[in-house]
Amino acid sequence: MNSMTLSYQSQLTARRAVSQNEIKVSELKEAAPIVEIKGLNVRTKDGEILKNINLEIPKNKIVVLLGPSGCGKTTLLKSLNRLTDLHKELKVSGQILIDGQDITKAGQNLANMRQKMGLLSQRPFPLPASIYKNVAYGLKLKGIRSKKLISHSVETNLKRVGLWNEVQDRLKSPANSLSIGQQQRLCLARGLAVKPTIILADEPTSALDPISTKIIENLFKDLKKHYTIILVTHVLRQALRLADHVVFMYYGEIIEQGHPDDILKNPKTKILKKYLIDGN
Amino acid sequence: MNRLKIIEEWIFKIISFIAAYSVVLILLYLLLVVFKKGIGALSWEIILSMPEGGYYFGGDGGILNAIVGSFYLSVGATFLAVIIGLPAALFINVQLIRLKRTQNTIRFFLDALWGIPSIVYGAFGFAVMLLLGLNASLLAGIITVALLITPILVRAFDEVLKTIPVELQEASFSLGSTKTETALKVLLKQGLAGFITALLLAFGRGIGDAASVLFTAGFTDNIPVTFDEPVATLPLSIFFQLSSPIEEVRQRAYAAAVVLTIIILIISVSARILSKRYSKNSIK
Numbered sequence: 259m260n261s262m263t264l265s266y267q268s269q270l271t272a273r274r275a276v277s278q279n280e281i282k283v284s285e286l287k288e289a290a291p292i293v294e295i296k297g298l299n300v301r302t303k304d305g306e307i308l309k310n311i312n313l314e315i316p317k318n319k320i321v322v323l324l325g326p327s328g329c330g331k332t333t334l335l336k337s338l339n340r341l342t343d344l345h346k347e348l349k350v351s352g353q354i355l356i357d358g359q360d361i362t363k364a365g366q367n368l369a370n371m372r373q374k375m376g377l378l379s380q381r382p383f384p385l386p387a388s389i390y391k392n393v394a395y396g397l398k399l400k401g402i403r404s405k406k407l408i409s410h411s412v413e414t415n416l417k418r419v420g421l422w423n424e425v426q427d428r429l430k431s432p433a434n435s436l437s438i439g440q441q442q443r444l445c446l447a448r449g450l451a452v453k454p455t456i457i458l459a460d461e462p463t464s465a466l467d468p469i470s471t472k473i474i475e476n477l478f479k480d481l482k483k484h485y486t487i488i489l490v491t492h493v494l495r496q497a498l499r500l501a502d503h504v505v506f507m508y509y510g511e512i513i514e515q516g517h518p519d520d521i522l523k524n525p526k527t528k529i530l531k532k533y534l535i536d537g538n
Numbered sequence: 539m540n541r542l543k544i545i546e547e548w549i550f551k552i553i554s555f556i557a558a559y560s561v562v563l564i565l566l567y568l569l570l571v572v573f574k575k576g577i578g579a580l581s582w583e584i585i586l587s588m589p590e591g592g593y594y595f596g597g598d599g600g601i602l603n604a605i606v607g608s609f610y611l612s613v614g615a616t617f618l619a620v621i622i623g624l625p626a627a628l629f630i631n632v633q634l635i636r637l638k639r640t641q642n643t644i645r646f647f648l649d650a651l652w653g654i655p656s657i658v659y660g661a662f663g664f665a666v667m668l669l670l671g672l673n674a675s676l677l678a679g680i681i682t683v684a685l686l687i688t689p690i691l692v693r694a695f696d697e698v699l700k701t702i703p704v705e706l707q708e709a710s711f712s713l714g715s716t717k718t719e720t721a722l723k724v725l726l727k728q729g730l731a732g733f734i735t736a737l738l739l740a741f742g743r744g745i746g747d748a749a750s751v752l753f754t755a756g757f758t759d760n761i762p763v764t765f766d767e768p769v770a771t772l773p774l775s776i777f778f779q780l781s782s783p784i785e786e787v788r789q790r791a792y793a794a795a796v797v798l799t800i801i802i803l804i805i806s807v808s809a810r811i812l813s814k815r816y817s818k819n820s821i822k
């Protein structure tokens with residue numbers, strides 16, 4: 259049981275002993291965790307959704323959350339953004355430190371705190387406005403008024419997610435006229451426009467074709483230079499392609515975590531083994 | 539088994555057909571009766587002129603006082619109701635989002651208020667009027683009708699807001715907006731079509747209600763210029779004309795009813811058109 263809650267940092271040190279890849283390890287070790295989750299519990303009156311989650315997320319890395327449907331991945335992302343506040347039935351306890359600051363106690367600056375974390379929800383939810391205004395929304399909230407700056411940001415971010423060519427002629431059309439895959443990319447562009455430091459992406463490529471998926475995956479690899487990314491996916495190959503660190507969850511608990519090569523190729527627990535075999 | 543299903547399907551079809559069409563038929567029949575009785579007396583003169591001396595005994599004139607009065611009163615009351623009702627509905631749905639029990643208690647009281655007959659509002663308005671030393675007037679009428687339609691409006695707005703998926707709020711929050719910004723920039727826009735429909739229906743309820751204005755708005759042959767003058771309304775105009783012993787005047791009552799019906803029809807048709815137009819951007 260102890261190994262389950264073993265911190266990322268100490269796992270890395272353990273890895274050092276076996277790994278020849280010294281450079282990679284020391285590089286990882288430098289990065290102080292940007293998110294520290296300590297003893298996080300989320301429960302409803304019917305039971306526990308998240309049980310004693312302890313997790314450290316290093317800066318400028320991609321951490322992938324894996325696990326069967328209903329194991330609590332989305333709930334974990336939502337607690338990081340305090341969107342659990344919107345659901346009265348969810349009781350949250352424990353600590354979540356972002357840059358050393360406990361966000362479970364954030365009062366006044368909740369909006370600022372949320373702006374630091376771009377959440378890309380599992381189902382895309384464009385705002386009830388035009389394509390253009392969806393991307394501009396967050397910028398306007400930040401108090402940016404310059405039309406030039408805004409339209410520049412709209413264009414760059416739509417280009418980054420590979421949507422620009424499809425929508426440049428109809429930026430004024432309602433965002434709900436886009437296909438689900440386009441909406442998914444629009445929501446990503448909208449989130450990136452506010453320049454968060456952490457990106458919480460809940461199955462961001464679930465509705466995308468292989469080409470768009472590749473664009474988004476490459477975008478994430480690129481974004482990693484400046485952002486920390488927590489990604490939920492059900493696609494094991496994607497996890498392998500993108501992850502610096504993989505966290506496997508099962509019924510609200512973290513069962514195993516570590517380097518993708520270890521987790522996805524040499525699973526220790528039976529549960530993960532079964533999950534990987536069934537997944538392939 | 540299969541034949542049973544086909545029969546079942548047919549029975550269901552026939553029942554829904556009858557139900558749907560009987561509603562339409564009743565409406566058409568009602569319109570037909572009112573129109574048939576009123577159309578003879580309906581003329582531009584009756585719509586565009588004020589009642590002259592002895593109008594209720596068959597004298598010349600029209601019901602312009604009541605048409606304009608009804609508009610004054612309903613516009614005022616709807617305006618007042620929206621000013622109170624929209625923030626109230628937003629408050630219930632945004633600020634109280636975690637307090638389900640409080641939300642439901644408020645909803646319960648609003649529903650109870652909705653169910654109170656309008657004559658009770660009329661009596662209440664009358665009592666308040668006396669207390670404040672007001673006369674039967676446009677102002678007192680506006681306040682009473684506003685009281686009558688505010689619960690309707692709040693609950694209708696509330697139902698609109700309730701249908702907005704919580705994920706939309708989540709999206710707005712995660713882009714860094716506060717509750718107020720989310721309410722004003724996302725919820726209002728998403729619900730706009732529904733709000734407009736609710737508003738027009740409340741307006742229709744206000745313009746058609748007689749009992750609440752009976753004691754509070756009074757009646758006059760003139761169009762009020764200030765808020766403390768009495769005001770005529772279409773429902774009361776119909777009532778007074780219908781109680782006349784003179785056949786010609788009773789026919790004019792039906793003409794007034796036709797006018798009122800047409801106004802209500804125009805309101806519901808525009809509610810449909812507007813809600814279609816304003817739902818362009820909303821997320822389904």
Ligand SMILES: Nc1ncnc2c1ncn2[C@@H]1O[C@H](COP(=O)(O)OP(=O)(O)OP(=O)(O)O)[C@@H](O)[C@H]1O
Nearest residue numbers: 302307326327328329330331332333334345347348
């Ligand atoms: N607001 C809520 N009220 C009650 N139960 C909830 C609530 N939100 C989530 N749950 C429950 O918590 C569990 C975890 O849900 P969650 O959405 O986090 O799963 P997930 O890992 O994201 O699954 P998926 O891969 O299907 O998206 C589920 O059993 C779900 O029913």
Ligand SMILES: [Mg+2]
Nearest residue numbers: 331332380460
């Ligand atoms: Mg999920």
